[in-house]
Amino acid sequence: MPGENLTRIEAQERASLVRTHSYDVSLDLTTGPETFRSTTTVRFSAKKGSSTFIDAITRTVHSVTLNGVELDPAAVSDGVRIQLDGLEDENELTVDADAIYTNTGEGLHRFVDPVDGEVYLYSQFEVPDSRRMFAVFEQPDLKAQFTFTVTAPAHWAVVSNSPTPEPTDAGDGKKVWAFAPTPVISSYITALIAGPYESVHSELTSRDGRTIPLGVYARKSLAEYLDADYIFDKTREGFAFYEERFDYAYPFEKYDQLFVPEFNAGAMENAGAVTFTETYVFRSKVTDAIKERRVVTILHELAHMWFGDLVTMKWWNDLWLNESFAEYASTLATAEATEWTEAWTTFAAMEKSWAYRQDQLPSTHPIVATINDLEDVQVNFDGITYAKGASVLKQLVAWVGQDDFLAGVAQYFKKHAHGNTELKDLLVELEATSGRDLTDWSKKWLETAGVNTLRPELSVDADGTITSFAVLQSAAADHPTIRPHRLAIGLYNLREGKLVRDQRIELDVDGERTEVAELVGTKRPDLVLINDDDLAYAKIRLDEASLAVAIEHLSDIESPLARSLVWGAVWDATRDAETSASDYVRLVLGNIASETESTTIRTTLNQLVLAANAYVAPERQTETAHAAADALWELAKGAAAGSDAQFQFVKFFAALASTDEQLATIAGLRDGSIALDGLTVDTDLSWELLIALVAGGAAGTAEIDAALAADNTANGGQFAAQARASIPTLEGKQAAWDSVFGSDSLPNTIVRYTGIGFQRAKEKSVLAAFVEPYFAALQGIWTSRTYKIAEYLVEGMYPAPLANEELRDATRAWLDANSEPAALRRMVVENLAGVERALAAQKRDASA
Numbered sequence: 111m112p113g114e115n116l117t118r119i120e121a122q123e124r125a126s127l128v129r130t131h132s133y134d135v136s137l138d139l140t141t142g143p144e145t146f147r148s149t150t151t152v153r154f155s156a157k158k159g160s161s162t163f164i165d166a167i168t169r170t171v172h173s174v175t176l177n178g179v180e181l182d183p184a185a186v187s188d189g190v191r192i193q194l195d196g197l198e199d200e201n202e203l204t205v206d207a208d209a210i211y212t213n214t215g216e217g218l219h220r221f222v223d224p225v226d227g228e229v230y231l232y233s234q235f236e237v238p239d240s241r242r243m244f245a246v247f248e249q250p251d252l253k254a255q256f257t258f259t260v261t262a263p264a265h266w267a268v269v270s271n272s273p274t275p276e277p278t279d280a281g282d283g284k285k286v287w288a289f290a291p292t293p294v295i296s297s298y299i300t301a302l303i304a305g306p307y308e309s310v311h312s313e314l315t316s317r318d319g320r321t322i323p324l325g326v327y328a329r330k331s332l333a334e335y336l337d338a339d340y341i342f343d344k345t346r347e348g349f350a351f352y353e354e355r356f357d358y359a360y361p362f363e364k365y366d367q368l369f370v371p372e373f374n375a376g377a378m379e380n381a382g383a384v385t386f387t388e389t390y391v392f393r394s395k396v397t398d399a400i401k402e403r404r405v406v407t408i409l410h411e412l413a414h415m416w417f418g419d420l421v422t423m424k425w426w427n428d429l430w431l432n433e434s435f436a437e438y439a440s441t442l443a444t445a446e447a448t449e450w451t452e453a454w455t456t457f458a459a460m461e462k463s464w465a466y467r468q469d470q471l472p473s474t475h476p477i478v479a480t481i482n483d484l485e486d487v488q489v490n491f492d493g494i495t496y497a498k499g500a501s502v503l504k505q506l507v508a509w510v511g512q513d514d515f516l517a518g519v520a521q522y523f524k525k526h527a528h529g530n531t532e533l534k535d536l537l538v539e540l541e542a543t544s545g546r547d548l549t550d551w552s553k554k555w556l557e558t559a560g561v562n563t564l565r566p567e568l569s570v571d572a573d574g575t576i577t578s579f580a581v582l583q584s585a586a587a588d589h590p591t592i593r594p595h596r597l598a599i600g601l602y603n604l605r606e607g608k609l610v611r612d613q614r615i616e617l618d619v620d621g622e623r624t625e626v627a628e629l630v631g632t633k634r635p636d637l638v639l640i641n642d643d644d645l646a647y648a649k650i651r652l653d654e655a656s657l658a659v660a661i662e663h664l665s666d667i668e669s670p671l672a673r674s675l676v677w678g679a680v681w682d683a684t685r686d687a688e689t690s691a692s693d694y695v696r697l698v699l700g701n702i703a704s705e706t707e708s709t710t711i712r713t714t715l716n717q718l719v720l721a722a723n724a725y726v727a728p729e730r731q732t733e734t735a736h737a738a739a740d741a742l743w744e745l746a747k748g749a750a751a752g753s754d755a756q757f758q759f760v761k762f763f764a765a766l767a768s769t770d771e772q773l774a775t776i777a778g779l780r781d782g783s784i785a786l787d788g789l790t791v792d793t794d795l796s797w798e799l800l801i802a803l804v805a806g807g808a809a810g811t812a813e814i815d816a817a818l819a820a821d822n823t824a825n826g827g828q829f830a831a832q833a834r835a836s837i838p839t840l841e842g843k844q845a846a847w848d849s850v851f852g853s854d855s856l857p858n859t860i861v862r863y864t865g866i867g868f869q870r871a872k873e874k875s876v877l878a879a880f881v882e883p884y885f886a887a888l889q890g891i892w893t894s895r896t897y898k899i900a901e902y903l904v905e906g907m908y909p910a911p912l913a914n915e916e917l918r919d920a921t922r923a924w925l926d927a928n929s930e931p932a933a934l935r936r937m938v939v940e941n942l943a944g945v946e947r948a949l950a951a952q953k954r955d956a957s958a
Contacts, residue, residue, distance in 0.1 A: 177202060352413060369387070423530065464496075475490070515543075600637075639675060643671065660680075691725035743763045794829075834864075
């Protein structure tokens with residue numbers, strides 16, 4: 111990574127000198143397995159006589175020609191940047207180089223399918239990696255037209271931002287694809303996907319009458335599992351919704367969606383050529399939560415075609431606006447335009463819990479973050495940028511009104527189409543349509559960090575009549591901002607075995623105390639729910655009487671969203687060490703059977719595993735985990751045959767199983783000697799059961815090898831890496847450690863899955879041997895690996911399951927001794943925060 115960082119100051123200086131017009135990029139993908147030929151001609155204007163640089167991460171630069179003058183590559187290129195001196199008013203630069211394929215999911219990623227030996231490529235450029243494929247001024251505000259010409263094997267499909275042309279024969283089994291120029295876009299949303307992908311095609315009619323071709327692509331060995339018709343249906347629903355609500359026709363010529371191997375993220379919004387993780391091609395049964403998440407992701411990326419691709423942030427400090435808007439808009443579209451009508455419940459269960467967790471870390475930051483360089487951007491793809499930002503936009507919509515909000519957004523698109531913007535440009539339009547002054551709102555919500563806590567304070571007389579009611583607001587000492595909230599209060603009563611809402615009031619809460627006179631004189635309900643309908647971004651607490659009712663009757667709450675809010679409130683209190691983790695475990699196991707929402711089940715059970723393994727007092731953790739696993743198996747046996755709940759209970763039973771009896775049950779499920787009605791142990795579930803057996807010491811290398819021989823696929827390789835790293839012995843953990851620290855040849859997904867397996871330890875003490883080596887390796891890893899691989903190692907190989915004072919102290923000592931680099935320190939600080947929170951929760955649980 112050294113030398114690859116770009117600072118904001120450098121970007122500002124370069125933007126003050128340079129205006130880009132066009133790129134002609136010629137790529138030859140037939141030159142071998144390590145490098146490809148990349149020839150770029152860029153035309154740009156500049157201040158006469160000035161100097162700047164262009165970004166190009168290369169193995170070899172063959173030639174650099176500036177305005178007809180040959181420059182010495184050895185003098186002007188360092189493999190990362192090419193220095194350009196003596197610029198003219200108008201300039202033409204040609205760079206001919208060998209660029210490097212990656213296996214890290216950054217730049218032009220190369221993958222060989224173990225099923226058939228075919229080669230597949232895809233690009234991933236956000237944040238700073240188009241420079242790994244061609245010479246480029248790598249910053250979002252230097253937009254241009256891009257014209258790609260690609261030489262590739264004749265049997266490949268080649269896809270980019272512009273419609274795929276008919277290729278011409280180049281002889282020797284090669285063809286050439288000459289793409290038309292793109293519209294004016296940023297380099298990070300350009301794209302190239304190439305290989306023998308199979309595809310399905312359709313079309314739709316845009317609101318302006320154009321026919322928009324649609325394509326869905328996947329590798330040959332996965333194509334049989336591709337449900338293209340469903341993906342087309344959701345895409346059409348999204349197009350209709352966005353074109354109407356944004357009052358702006360889809361801004362590109364076609365829309366391809368490509369499922370690609372070894373992808374780091376969920377998806378990427380390349381203009382007209384969106385890439386997705388292959389996790390969304392379902393070769394085995396998945397939870398309804400994953401099915402819904404795929405729909406949200408499809409609509410998230412589609413929203414980016416307007417917000418991010420048509421109109422793009424000037425610099426990465428407004429990355430949040432791209433991602434927050436897409437997250438908000440995709441949830442809105444999912445709830446209102448598809449069959450997933452409870453999408454806001456999913457948002458509360460998943461996105462908001464992520465946001466609250468991130469916002470309570472020492473590394474939390476304002477939504478509008480200070481982004482000094484590219485490393486700052488990389489670590490800011492987090493719960494603030496995505497989930498808190500989207501939550502705050504939802505709060506803004508509640509404050510100004512949805513119609514006015516969307517009208518302002520529509521004006522924003524019209525005014526700034528194909529341009530670059532800053533936050534103020536959007537706020538101007540929202541103020542105009544809503545009539546609200548957003549200056550104070552923006553300052554308090556977007557420019558400060560931290561999450562507020564809201565709780566009711568009420569008094570009742572002997573007859574149960576409310577005599578006073580107020581909403582109290584507090585803030586963390588480190589982030590003391592008290593904010594305005596538009597929220598609802600729900601009043602629920604037990605009736606015929608159900609806890610139903612009888613009254614809802616909506617109001618503005620501001621300051622540390624807000625009186626609610628409207629409720630004075632009314633009968634006290636069984637449950638008072640602050641932030642009903644989840645309009646506000648804040649942690650909530652229930653009053654003592656409401657909490658008792660909610661815990662006793664959680665499964666009787668009719669509204670899935672209200673249930674999600676109660677689940678969240680109780681979990682927040684557990685994380686904050688206000689209530690005991692053992693009580694939380696009992697609450698979950700006593701109520702989860704009746705939960706209807708898949709994502710709520712998934713999120714809650716993940717929290718159950720964390721509570722049992724890390725938040726319960728150490729002396730009770732083993733006993734608690736055993737009891738929780740037994741309870742989950744009973745829940746699985748009692749769940750409806752073939753239901754999503756049954757499937758999830760089995761998966762989480764496998765995640766916790768460790769006793770001989772539990773492992774025997776796992777083995778029986780896997781070999782078919784034990785069966786549950788409606789449950790099919792397919793390929794992926796079989797791997798999960800095998801990993802449980804390996805982690806419990808009931809299976810080993812021979813079984814892993816046999817499973818991989820039966821499933822010699824990309825997915826099988828990832829599961830096998832996780833299984834090997836789950837071997838519970840010191841020797842097994844050391845082998846996992848050596849595989850990722852001792853070599854830099856493993857692809858991104860194998861590194862990631864190795865970390866997942868490494869952190870699963872039947873006896874946590876086995877990980878103590880890796881505390882010292884972990885900290886000794888950090889600086890070297892940061893300087894020798896790409897950002898994404900370093901992230902997987904720093905986070906995935908941290909021995910977090912130890913969650914003890916020794917790990918805390920060692921982490922603090924490293925931080926005291928290492929003041930740089932900031933991005934690495936942030937990751938370590940967040941690791942430390944998890945340990946400190948676990949220790950506080952353990953102490954609280956021990957006192958219960």
